[in-house]
Amino acid sequence: MKKILYRPVMVLFAGAILLTMGCKKFLEKAPDMRTDLNSVEKVKSLLVTAYSDGNYIPMMESASDNAGDKGPLAPSIYLYEINRGPFMFEDVTGENGQDAPNYVWNNLYEAISAANHALRAIEEVDQDKEDYLPYKGEALLCRAYAHFMLVTLYAHAYDPADAAQYPGVPYVTEPGTVVQAQYDRKTVAYVYEMIEKDLEDGLPLISNSAYEVPKFHFNRQAAHAFAARFYLFKKEYDKVVQHANQVFPGGDFSNGLRPWISVYNNWETEEIRVNYTRSNETANLMLIETTSWWGRRYYRYRYGLTQSLINQIMKNAQNNVIKKAWGQRTSSYNSSTNFRMNKFDEYFVYHTASTGIGKNMIPAFSSEEVLFNRAEAYAYLGDYESALNDLNLYASQRIAGYNPSTDRVTLAKIENFYGVEDPTEGVVKTVLDFKRAEFIQEGIRWFDILRHKITVTHEVLNADGNVEKTIVVPHGDPRRMFQLPPEVSLAGIDPNPR
Numbered sequence: 250m251k252k253i254l255y256r257p258v259m260v261l262f263a264g265a266i267l268l269t270m271g272c273k274k275f276l277e278k279a280p281d282m283r284t285d286l287n288s289v290e291k292v293k294s295l296l297v298t299a300y301s302d303g304n305y306i307p308m309m310e311s312a313s314d315n316a317g318d319k320g321p322l323a324p325s326i327y328l329y330e331i332n333r334g335p336f337m338f339e340d341v342t343g344e345n346g347q348d349a350p351n352y353v354w355n356n357l358y359e360a361i362s363a364a365n366h367a368l369r370a371i372e373e374v375d376q377d378k379e380d381y382l383p384y385k386g387e388a389l390l391c392r393a394y395a396h397f398m399l400v401t402l403y404a405h406a407y408d409p410a411d412a413a414q415y416p417g418v419p420y421v422t423e424p425g426t427v428v429q430a431q432y433d434r435k436t437v438a439y440v441y442e443m444i445e446k447d448l449e450d451g452l453p454l455i456s457n458s459a460y461e462v463p464k465f466h467f468n469r470q471a472a473h474a475f476a477a478r479f480y481l482f483k484k485e486y487d488k489v490v491q492h493a494n495q496v497f498p499g500g501d502f503s504n505g506l507r508p509w510i511s512v513y514n515n516w517e518t519e520e521i522r523v524n525y526t527r528s529n530e531t532a533n534l535m536l537i538e539t540t541s542w543w544g545r546r547y548y549r550y551r552y553g554l555t556q557s558l559i560n561q562i563m564k565n566a567q568n569n570v571i572k573k574a575w576g577q578r579t580s581s582y583n584s585s586t587n588f589r590m591n592k593f594d595e596y597f598v599y600h601t602a603s604t605g606i607g608k609n610m611i612p613a614f615s616s617e618e619v620l621f622n623r624a625e626a627y628a629y630l631g632d633y634e635s636a637l638n639d640l641n642l643y644a645s646q647r648i649a650g651y652n653p654s655t656d657r658v659t660l661a662k663i664e665n666f667y668g669v670e671d672p673t674e675g676v677v678k679t680v681l682d683f684k685r686a687e688f689i690q691e692g693i694r695w696f697d698i699l700r701h702k703i704t705v706t707h708e709v710l711n712a713d714g715n716v717e718k719t720i721v722v723p724h725g726d727p728r729r730m731f732q733l734p735p736e737v738s739l740a741g742i743d744p745n746p747r
Contacts, residue, residue: 286370289380293459295370296384296466299363299391303356304541304609305398307348308731309692310553311335313705315562315685317555320710324584326551336552336707338720338728340747347540347606351734354403357395358421364392365424386454390467393447394475394613396420400440402731403745406699406724407482412438419742420444431741441483448476464528464536470496471535474614477622482700489626493619496534500623502639505616506646507532510576513591518580522594526610534614541609544595547690548581552707554588554690563686570666570679571656575686576649590690611691617643618693621684628676633660636676643683699729 286292310316312335319326331348334341345351367388371381396418400407405415417440419432452472457463467475476492494500507513507530513521528536547553561568563575581588599605624639640658645651663675681701685694698705702724711717722728730745737744 286366289377289384292367292370292381292384295363295367296387296391299360299367299388299395300537301353301356301360301395301398302538302540303353304348304539304543304611305353305402306611306690306692307331307541307543307547308335308341308350308353308402309695310547310690311550312338312729313692313694313698314703314707315554315558315689315694316552316707317558318708318710319551319553319555319586320714321551321712322714323551323586325549325582325587327546327549328551329546332546332550332552335731337709338707338722338726340732345734348542350402350731354399354731354734357399360395361392361421362425364388364395365422368392369424382454383456383459386451386456386472387459387467389447389451390455390472390475392422393444393451393479394467396440396447397444397475397479400437400444401482401696401699403733404434404437404440404730406702406729407437407441409484412436412441416743419740434742444479445483448472448479452476462528464533465538467535471614474534474616474619477619477626478614478696481622481626482696484629486626486629489622490630493623493626496616496619502616502620503642505531506620506643507615507617509647510649510651511646514576514578518578518591519594521578521591525592526594526612532616533612534616534619535612536610537613539609539611540606541611542595542607543611544593544609545607547593548587548589554590556585556588559588562682562689569682569686570658570662571644571648571651573648573650573656575647577647592690617687618684621680621687625677625680628673628680631673633672633676636680640676640679640683643687647683647687705729 330343341350371385399418404417413436415437416434417437420440420443455469455472457468460466473492473495477489480488497505566572566574595607620639624636627636660672667675667678669675704723707720708716709718727746733744
């Protein structure tokens, strides 16, 4: 994928830097080729940059209950503020580079800027407008998705009951044309209304034939996957099912899941890591290239996946409703401390013979997530049979030794395992536990923690391996919102409370 053809200057929150330049002089000089977007190919090329370069996984995973403390004396651990801050629920103030919350914020708004410049160019076209429509759809989806990630990470968790009471994030629909504009956060409810409008306007325009490699763009599968995630947050469960059923023909996911048991486990470790984020993997619905150290560091961070968590979530057969362990292979690096799911592999881009940056391809949407989202929606709609069918399809690809005759997930097994009589509650608990295991070290667990108001408890260890401090962060705690970059004050935006 050609990554850098145009890189729009994101002036939304860069005022502190741009103030060092003469405003008039800066605006007189075109910073890129946006003023010459006079062809379909140029608009198409610009939209390559409408996908954020920032990797959200490090901050989301560290803050979630999928991360534990390996201790200060664990061998070969990495100590970085971008890992420690989210785990401790403290603002990351000492780092602004790749993988830091500030970097993610700024790059999401850069992606929005690119989308807005593409939309402006398309709006001004006076002939062959139909040729631009797929790219208008892509730009709208990119803008909606970037704002969704911003409001999810940097604002109060969405709840239809109180979304109008909490500040959202600036929903930017115009290209940045001034050095220091002023912006309003409005409310979480307003941001969701705008996301939904862009999503509904853009999705019908998406065409897979517009791209050489559709999975590097908002193809139709990815667009429906995004819609299913969005409406799950909105608790509009009929729409979740509607969009999930359009990801694969007839809503059939049987050939759309990663074949861990039958294929992945037969590969060498490095082969698994390379193939996990390949575009020819059916389960990958959309891939985004990020500038990130995640592939190099994710299993060596001090605050991350521990042996205890692996046992709790995946390997202890007594900890799931089927009473059998997950079959995905894990590996360790240089010790019994640094565990990894074999998902990510860094590729290094050299700037000189000895310097450069790390890159990671990450699955923004996968068929497994869509399947889980549909199963949860079915549960809330009271269609337990369909929800159980989805769970058992997943289990057949993940549970070691799964036998459909004896191991099938049933309402009776769920009630017995969780001790709950309400089938909706039981099925949802099963979905969330399965989903937690599937997306270890991918950050997706943070979405469910926010949606279901799950309290996160982190224990910090001392040099003797004993608990030195316990951090408890329930729903409503403002620390669950990542802090905005300090320079947003120049744009008239208040930071999150602490």
